Ligand SMILES: CC(=O)N[C@H]1[C@@H](OP(=O)(O)OP(=O)(O)OC[C@H]2O[C@@H](n3ccc(=O)[nH]c3=O)[C@H](O)[C@@H]2O)O[C@H](CO)[C@@H](O)[C@@H]1O
């Protein structure tokens with residue numbers, strides 16, 4: 001298993017290009033199942049989760065052709081198998097996103113239940129209830145969801161918890177349903193909007209994406225399209241925190257400020273100077289960061305996927321910050337590892353009280369999930385001496401060329417194979 005070896009103490013400076021968004025790309029790859037024509041996606045990030053998805057889609061029978069400009073052409077003219085097996089689903093929960101599209105287009109699907117993961121139990125009951133409301137017959141047997149429907153019917157669906165992939169799965173399924181579907185209490189995340197725009201380019205009739213009520217008028221078929229995947233707002237936020245934590249100066253290219261306002265606000269509160277343009281964001285930090293209080297919640301509030309990174313910032317900040325996690329019940333796995341680096345953190349329930357310390361010390365730490373791993377890289381950037389981060393396969397799920405990008409900003413980081 002690969003590890004990262006890092007020497008802390010360098011102020012980051014320079015420019016980095018932000019990749020396409022993992023969490024927009026994953027549903028869009030599955031959207032390719034909704035049409036027999038070619039869907040071309042540009043700005044596809046090179047990530048483990050993307051190759052896992054492409055393997056799964058290839059297994060189902062989709063033709064996949066990557067080009068050398070960072071794009072992919074997908075064609076699901078005929079599918080060989082209407083199933084997503086456990087072996088392919090277990091490493092990536094987003095595999096559940098094949099359920100809605102396969103069922104809507106082929107009237108039948110068999111998808112392994114994804115199971116729990118490090119950050120929480122993450123059930124998919126709302127995906128299932130929504131499809132049942134659209135007329136699907138669903139039963140669960142031997143760990144698999146078996147779904148059938150001759151043609152899905154439009155329905156009014158209220159989701160009692162805001163779910164991002166749940167909204168995406170149901171929105172995709174509804175594009176080919178008979179009649180209108182209304183998704184209430186829908187997720188407003190920018191990735192939902194990007195997916196809706198991709199589906200609209202394929203001929204879907206969708207209104208309201210980005211608000212909490214989405215209307216989808218079903219059509220008989222979708223056609224081919226070309227769509228450019230939005231920038232990754234979590235990768236963007238992670239590099240901004242890296243600049244802030246090291247009191248550095250970075251400019252991020254190929255990204256947008258309007259998708260991470262809540263994160264930019266917290267960085268300003270911590271003392272950062274931020275400038276933005278149409279497709280770039282720059283950050284300068286001249287002083288030790290000030291601790292911030294934050295609470296995660298669905299978009300447009302502060303994202304759970306940035307919680308661990310801000311915990312790292314608070315570890316070396318001036319003052320005391322509270323970090324409250326409201327989305328996932330077990331998303332503080334990084335706390336113990338940060339304590340190994342010398343952080344002063346006390347957890348009570350879903351709140352962590354972080355007292356900023358003057359210095360962190362390098363140590364061997366273990367990555368437990370994707371964003372926890374990123375937060376350990378951030379902490380290691382400022383820890384004195386060497387840190388070794390083990391099990392970084394988590395990081396490769398969601399950060400393209402992480403060591404190259406950090407090295408480009410001056411960080412002392414290398415991968416040990
Ligand atoms: C691939 C992708 O886009 N992943 C993102 C997506 O995950 P994902 O879509 O899996 O997360 P959800 O938005 O569904 O989860 C939000 C909350 O709803 C609960 N829930 C969800 C579905 C369901 O059927 N029943 C239920 O109870 C979950 O356990 C969780 O407590 O949104 C999360 C919340 O912003 C992010 O952290 C993930 O990075």
Ligand SMILES: C=C(OP(=O)(O)O)C(=O)O
Pocket residue numbers: 023092093094305370371398
């Ligand atoms: C939790 C995440 O991803 P996933 O939903 O794919 O596990 C994430 O991107 O931080």
